[in-house]
Amino acid sequence: MESPFDRNGLFSGLYGFFADLTPESFAWLAYLLAGVVVVFIVINGVMLLTAFETYMERRVLGRFQTRLGPNRVGPFGLLQPFADVFKLLIKEDLRPAMADRLTFFLAPVLMVAAILLVAAVVPFGPNTFLADLNIGVLFIVGIPTIATVAMFLGGWGSGNRFALLGAARAVAMLISYEVPMIVSLAGVLLLAGSMSLVDVVEAQRLPFIVLQPLGFFVFLVAASAEMNRSPFDLMEAESELTAGFHTEFSGIRFGLLQLAEFGELVIISAVLAVIFVSGWQNPFVSPDYAQWLPGQLWFLLKLVFFLLLFTWIRATLPRMRVDQVMAFAWKALFPLAIINTLVTAVLVVAWPEPEYGQLWIMAAINWAVAIACLVLFSRFLERHRERPTASVQLVEIPAEAS
């Protein structure tokens, strides 16, 4: 019997395996079993990746700050995430008296569920994914919005004013950043001609980061806002709101929120790797040539690269203010995304079936537009004509004779 998922090697293989074991009339059972096994692999894979990410982030951030980072639990501190989870599990689960029971309990669960849902459509390698949705791109920008609802539920349900402020910020900001994020992907969709993530990967004869510098930039920034990473971590700004929406969460609930946060980081990095640096393909050569490494490994390397990039950004940048964040989304990112879409649309109309060489011309035009936009926006956003440090001057005062 032919598998309903032709391109999904992992799934169809498992389906074939279970179909052999079960009678012909129980095809649905084989389908279910294969699904459960793949879901199991994906969820645990994402969880392990997240655990590894928390460890890596802390170590690398430590090194950025010339510290060491956690290195006590296990070799090189590798077991630190597990120690953290164990600690959180045995901690008392506190619920504030003012908290709304339902929303307070629902928030962490909903948040983790939303993140794990996104993992369903991410192709982790050739033939290695759970589902190849034909609206995959929409799915990955739509589903994380549920996490926003969860944040608001958690912040509102805590009955804490810091949490409420954090939740209000979260809703205001995340909804704003959805818009440039989606629009920035429009260029990619025009080039790929499909919303399926597998199609997007296979359409990248040249990685889309080369073809879509502006789209990549907008998506990177909007995505780091989407997963409330520095410099957009307003909703949990520890210097202002103590911990924002998760001020009141403790124990494993806090753990789940952290899992969701870092899980989202992993997922977004995976999506970035898939959409902009050609997923499981070798980004340095055209897919027609040798791939040097297995696709899954390429994917992992790109994923780690983006995780490190986000860590680097976090290590350097201070936080923006809430109104500046909004202004940035609407006044800078949104126009940039629109410009990018328009330029790409024109190019796609000009070369509907581009040769490899024509791709490079398209890339050159896109880069020129990106640099022009950067210069233009610098002019536009520049409020201080002179060097900012010129506001303080050294004054020589003669010491009065004593």
Place this chain on the structure above:
Amino acid sequence: MTRALQSAEVVERLQGVAAEAVSVAAEGEVRVAPESLVTVCRFLKEEPEFAMDYLSSITGVDYLDSFEVVYHLTSLTHNHSLVLKTTLHGRDDISAPSLTEVWEAADLQEREVWDLMGVRFTGHPNLKRVLTWEGFPGHPLRKDHLGG
């Protein structure tokens, strides 16, 4: 070097403002009667010759039979300084006029003197305790606090 003003000269200049109320306390120090403190301070601040624009500190000192409030004034314009002292007799319910309308800097410092020394400043907009809490028994910097 910040020049300490000659108290005799200052007293002489202040004769037109508050003749009876001022006297020389020591070198660079002028004693002012509490009633005319605000007038004197306003004069010292606004008269260009003195331009005492900077109220460095306000100190309360407990001399058992009286309290002394010491004001350290500085002029950033002329780089000279002057010390004003005012004596408040009695122990219970003593008060001095507030200088908050002359210098904003008097705000927290007068609250501190009230809190720790128990000198009430009349006319202060928000005379509450600062370092101790509302309902703290007594004023801790008084010499007789807790019988000590």
Place this chain on the structure above:
Amino acid sequence: MPYGLGIAKGMMVTLRNLVRKPVTVQYPEQRVAQHHRFRGEDFVWYEERCTGCASCAKYCPQGIIKIVTAPSGEMTQEGEKYKLEVFDIEIARCMFCGLCVEACPYDALHMGSGFERARPRQSDLVITVDELKASAKKPSTWFRPQLQDRGYDPFQPGDDVSWQDAGREKSVAPTYEEMLQRWVQGR
């Protein structure tokens, strides 16, 4: 200046620090080199040098040194040495200012160089006279230039200072011959 250049500069700074050697010191295994003047808590006290004058107790801003003395009947020639029955330093309240050491006229009390005397109960944070007698004689050189001048380091193992060596009279005080010459033969 184009927008984003400041951020890029900052990113390069953090990147450069990524490859720098971390400054972390893994405390229980590694230790920072302490200076020999370090004012620590394991006070060093020489019974032989102490006269029980209680200057240290008087000089202590916190008043945490408790001294009880009694006539000992020893050394009555020199004016009778006092026996110290109690010499308690309540280091729970000590702020390690070292004024007691500065005060000691006979160089009998010295700061120590330790800092790890954490105890669960405050009552355990008292150094008694017995403990002082038994403790390792590794004084800090704080306010003791005579120790510093001879290159003594409390962190060198086996370099204990005996009571004869701890005082500053050794280098400054005139010898017996000198005194004899000046005060007896010279007259």
Place this chain on the structure above:
Amino acid sequence: MVNLPSEQITINLGPQHPSTHGVFRLRVTLDGEVITDVEPIFGYLHRGTEKLAEERTYTQIVTLTDRLDYTSSMINNQAYVLAVEKLAGVTVPPRGQYLRVLTAELQRIASHLMGVGFFLQDLGASGTPLMYCFRERERILDLFEMLCGARVTVSYMRPGGVFQEPPPEFWPAVRHLLDTTPDAIAELERLISENEIVLARTKGVGVLTKEKAIDSAVSGPNLRASGVAWDLRKADPYDVYADMDFAVPVGSNGDSYDRFLVRVMEVHQSIRIAEQCYRDMPGGPVRSELPFFFRPPPGDAYAHVEASKGELGFYLVSDGGIAPYRCKIRSPSFINLTVLAEMLIGWKVADLMVIFGSLDVNMGEVDR
């Protein structure tokens, strides 16, 4: 547009809050994100230093001054001993004065580094600038340990000088520090001072006008950032500052950025002063002999220094006894907070910490 009913909320920032620099409480009334009312509440760290001083001898009080502004204990020591010397009429040997200036400037670097680091931490930089600042500060504290056996609560100065000659290894260590610190500060400046986010967060935020600053007796870097060229090291030189050649950084806008930058630039000037002290260090004794229990003549004296936070003054009244009759501490942090409430109103919660952080107050000194 529908008029939804809304109400203001009151939140308590502190006493336990990640960025209140100690135990400080702000009762903030918010309209959405905008601050409409602020009431600062102090006193959680009140230890009664002034009362304790009345029970201690003049030398013993030195140890209390360490604990006022624990990030700049050397300068606190200096202010106090200057007041005692003025009261008792004691002269200090030149080497003692130079050592005081050297250590005070090193302490100023350490304190400003800490102030800048925590300011950037309040901006939300996840610890990186703070870590770099602490790395440099740590090296200065190492010097202090070498000098007097303690890193933070130094108790280094005594009425009449400093307590003891520095050990011989102190001098090469100072040389190394003076050679390497400017590069480290330059790195910090590259990291942060032109960062667009920092500029957007701090430029024009929390403006303190010149007139308001003078009227409220704001002092130190905050006053200078508002455009007042007033530095007690220049205006009323104490110890050997009159012989030192240095410039005073003066801001023009009085916003949070200027306050931050004035501190960074003062660090460079402090290095310059320390360099001159190192070069011109005279020989001789470091301390004029003064008995431990000495009795200044009855009278009063006020001495002030330019501490890292502003004008730190000690007003001592003597009744001829071994302890001061009254010891008043004019703490710069406390008086700088006079302007806080007015500066905050109308800004957002996120700006609250920026403005508060840029004032660089130390609660140990506020509450005394």
